[in-house]
Amino acid sequence: MVRIDGRGDANSLIRARGLSKTYQRGSEAIHVLQGLNLDVDAGDFVAFMGPSGSGKTTLLNLLGGLDVPSAGSVTVAGDEITRMSARKLTAWRARHVGFVFQMYNLIPVLTAFQNIELPLLLTGLSKAERSRHVETALAVVGLADRMHHYPRQLSGGQEQRVGIARAIVADPTFLLCDEPTGDLDRKSADEILDLLERLVGEHGKTALMVTHDPLAAERARVVLHLEKGVLVDTVTAGRAR
Amino acid sequence: MKYGHLILSGLLRKKIRTGLTAGSFAVALFLFAILAVVRGAFQQGVDVAGADRLVVLNRVSIIQPLPLAYRDRLARIPGVTQVTFANWFGGVYQDERNFFPQFAIDRETYRQMFPEFVVPDAEWQAFLADREGAIVGEALAERFTWKVGDRIPIRGTIFPGTWEFNIRGVYRGQRVQDDTSQFWFRWDYLDERKSFAKGFVGWYTVRIADPDAAVRLVKTIDELFANSPSETRTDTEKAFAASWVKQMGNIQLLLLSIGSVVFFTLLLVAGNTMAIAVRERTRELAVLKAVGFSNGFVLTLVIAETLVVAAVGGGVGLGLAKLFTLRGDPTGGLLPFFYLPPSVIILGAALALAVGLMAGILPALSAAKLRVVDALRRV
Numbered sequence A: 001m002v003r004i005d006g007r008g009d010a011n012s013l014i015r016a017r018g019l020s021k022t023y024q025r026g027s028e029a030i031h032v033l034q035g036l037n038l039d040v041d042a043g044d045f046v047a048f049m050g051p052s053g054s055g056k057t058t059l060l061n062l063l064g065g066l067d068v069p070s071a072g073s074v075t076v077a078g079d080e081i082t083r084m085s086a087r088k089l090t091a092w093r094a095r096h097v098g099f100v101f102q103m104y105n106l107i108p109v110l111t112a113f114q115n116i117e118l119p120l121l122l123t124g125l126s127k128a129e130r131s132r133h134v135e136t137a138l139a140v141v142g143l144a145d146r147m148h149h150y151p152r153q154l155s156g157g158q159e160q161r162v163g164i165a166r167a168i169v170a171d172p173t174f175l176l177c178d179e180p181t182g183d184l185d186r187k188s189a190d191e192i193l194d195l196l197e198r199l200v201g202e203h204g205k206t207a208l209m210v211t212h213d214p215l216a217a218e219r220a221r222v223v224l225h226l227e228k229g230v231l232v233d234t235v236t237a238g239r240a241r
Numbered sequence B: 001m002k003y004g005h006l007i008l009s010g011l012l013r014k015k016i017r018t019g020l021t022a023g024s025f026a027v028a029l030f031l032f033a034i035l036a037v038v039r040g041a042f043q044q045g046v047d048v049a050g051a052d053r054l055v056v057l058n059r060v061s062i063i064q065p066l067p068l069a070y071r072d073r074l075a076r077i078p079g080v081t082q083v084t085f086a087n088w089f090g091g092v093y094q095d096e097r098n099f100f101p102q103f104a105i106d107r108e109t110y111r112q113m114f115p116e117f118v119v120p121d122a123e124w125q126a127f128l129a130d131r132e133g134a135i136v137g138e139a140l141a142e143r144f145t146w147k148v149g150d151r152i153p154i155r156g157t158i159f160p161g162t163w164e165f166n167i168r169g170v171y172r173g174q175r176v177q178d179d180t181s182q183f184w185f186r187w188d189y190l191d192e193r194k195s196f197a198k199g200f201v202g203w204y205t206v207r208i209a210d211p212d213a214a215v216r217l218v219k220t221i222d223e224l225f226a227n228s229p230s231e232t233r234t235d236t237e238k239a240f241a242a243s244w245v246k247q248m249g250n251i252q253l254l255l256l257s258i259g260s261v262v263f264f265t266l267l268l269v270a271g272n273t274m275a276i277a278v279r280e281r282t283r284e285l286a287v288l289k290a291v292g293f294s295n296g297f298v299l300t301l302v303i304a305e306t307l308v309v310a311a312v313g314g315g316v317g318l319g320l321a322k323l324f325t326l327r328g329d330p331t332g333g334l335l336p337f338f339y340l341p342p343s344v345i346i347l348g349a350a351l352a353l354a355v356g357l358m359a360g361i362l363p364a365l366s367a368a369k370l371r372v373v374d375a376l377r378r379v
């Protein structure tokens, strides 16, 4: 279940209440989010749409613990992350969040394997265990044969698949994808969307995705629009599961 | 090392830049080591000076002689346990460029006075038995490939004529710093052959029972010969050596200034390079943090990269300096003690790492302070 009326119960995986974010630009205050509410259950696949500058990235940053709100709270699996210290929040991100970026943001001097391994370096896993996890993630995204390639030796779609493998390798609680297909051609975009759909459908992941692309949004179970600082108008996409 | 490849890949992304930065460390440390060696070469006499030895010179100047008769008067002073004397010869072997010091020494006392110079007994006996005998330092023997039994002609400059000597022995130093570039021959032979200043010696060296009494004895000696035709100026061996170094100008200050400028420049170069390297990687560092790496980790990563460059570059520089000094005195005799001691290598390595740390700290702090959301927003 996904709700935006602030009445979700304690079972929601992600719960945002009265979320506000105001940026100061010189003397001007920009109220990007204004008392936004959101409840997302485990296993949901949510798409956020909205015009450029409406605050979609800001929302994802707050939900992923990359930034702190001006007011309101975010609770994930019972932990109120908006009350954590910066240090605790960093450790929390490592355990719970998988980020997928529009620009992939792979490290160019590391191979696909090494890029995917990064989040695992923060765990106590042995080298052999890390290898096993990376290989599993590579298999899920269908790039087992490219693990020793560097990002520049991969196509955009392949780079994004490495980015997704990096996001899922440590088995996070949920995925945050900020325009994951924004830089890709239709075919590659569809492959990435297939992959995300599979991660939710077959692997039981929870995913929140920002997108401009109506076809991408259609893949999600729920599409929400961000307007004037709040989420409005739940449009349930046709593909019920 | 779990994170080794992260450090390495950070450095290898711009190989030329990393190479040039490491190269600056290498050049600076090479220079540092050589400067330290030169300083050590000048300082050598001060470092090896015996604390219990005084040098007695003619008050007027070092080239004015003292009467041989002073020997017994010095020996009678309470607190003086031993007396020896020597004379500067200043001859030329084949060519002026082949400079090395020659001393006419007192065969009876010189060896006991300077136990740091070790001569095998049999060779010393052969020296005593030959009026034209000579003892040479092993560095000197090596330089001219001399061996015991060789006959060496030396052209006198102060004492005219060609003087021929038979090498009867080779001395070595007990410590690496001991100067083994000297040529000794018998003072009695010099005195017999020379046509002037007979019965005079260049200077005396006396051993005192108690080094703490040096100041008092210096005074006693100089007062003893006051108002005589040959007044004396006495000093500890250390002060004597130090006054020699001073005559060469303020080497210490010169080397220190050059060294400081070099390291300051290195600091700027390395600091600037690291600052650029961090700025270029803003987005990657932000991704590391988004993934869950702490600010402290990013800080350490940047500093570790600088330290690796400093260690590799510094190591190469010091290694090259060591190789350079192994080939010996490049001036052909002016700096007989041309040696890079382990203490300088350790100091150099510590300096390189300190500069690396200082150069890395500001960029590392800015990397640590970087806010993920801002960094990812920048394109």
Ligand SMILES: Nc1ncnc2c1ncn2[C@@H]1O[C@H](COP(=O)(O)OP(=O)(O)O)[C@@H](O)[C@H]1O
Binding pocket: A023, A024, A025, A030, A032, A050, A051, A052, A053, A054, A055, A056, A057, A058, A059, B374
């Ligand atoms: N650090 C910041 N300082 C000032 N304004 C900001 C900052 N970050 C974002 N904004 C502004 O907040 C608004 C929402 O930005 P963003 O969340 O990136 O929108 P979207 O992702 O929907 O395009 C924009 O007007 C943007 O200019």
Ligand SMILES: [Mg+2]
Binding pocket: A056, A057, A058, A178
């Ligand atoms: Mg955005």
